[in-house]
Amino acid sequence: MIQHHPDDALLLGHAAGRLESGRALVVASHLELCAQCRERMRLFEAMGGAMLEDVAPAALPSQALAQTWAAIDAMAGSESPVSEPARPVGTRPDLPAGMAWPRALADCRASRWRWIAPGMRWSRVKLPYDPAANVFLLRIGAGKCLPVHTHSDNELTQVLHGSFHDGRVRLGPGDFDETDPSILHEPRVDAQGECICLATVRGKVLFQGAVARWMGALVGL
Incomplete structure (x- = not known):
């Protein structure tokens, strides 16, 4: 639940x-x-x-309709008579048996799983409509934990598979979390199995310790 x-x-x-x-x-x-x-x-x-x-109607410029039709005509004229080829499916890393990709990621590309540390991997998610968006997947093994960290701004996390506890709350499949600079935590995956999360970060993840900071730089966090 x-x-x-x-x-x-x-x-x-x-x-x-x-x-x-x-x-x-x-x-x-x-x-x-x-x-x-x-x-x-x-x-x-x-x-x-x-x-x-309830918004009061606003008068449009006298040429608004003509300009709209002209824009539509220009778009129609630029279309190729050849049917558009099927859009290729974005690349995706492998997933545990029984886990499905969110439909929201249907048009996104995700890199293969990349090593961060023993039992920890990540995948960069690329949005076709916003390549600069900082979105990624984390795949952490059973009983493993991310280093202690906080955030320079804000992070949103959606648990897709498995569960973890960060010292303040336990998050399971389907759970959503929002963190900010006021939260210092050490997410630890439950011993029953690995955990996969989808996350997006504003600013930087601020890890404690030189090795952890190197790991964060490696991932681009």
Whole structure:
């Protein structure tokens, strides 16, 4: 059962289309699994629609319609008569048996699993519409832990497989977490099996210790 969810500010931002692309991707991955948050999203979207209905009409420039039709005609004229080839499926690293990729990542490319430390691997996720977004997957073995760290800004994490505890909360499949500079933690994967998470980071992950900082630099965190 999912215990931890995005707060209302994140869901409102997602409903309004205001979230940065990496953050929107992680929130969307949570929504796929969480009926409770999908229901809240429907409420926020309905509220947004009601607010739009109350907005006073605004006059458009006299040439607005003509300019719109001209733009549509220009787009139609640039289309090739040859049918568009099928879009190639993005590369993806292997996953444990029974685990499925979030639909939110369908158009994304993800690198093969790369070694960080014994029992720890990562994969860079590339968004086709925002190549600069800092999104990645972490795959940590049973009983392993990330070094103690905090954050210069903000991190969103969605648990896709397995579970871990960071000293303040336990997160299992489907759970969502948000951390900031006020949180110093050491996420440790449960002994029952490995854990895979999808995450996006603003700023930097601030590891304690020279070796841990080297690991962070290796991953680009």
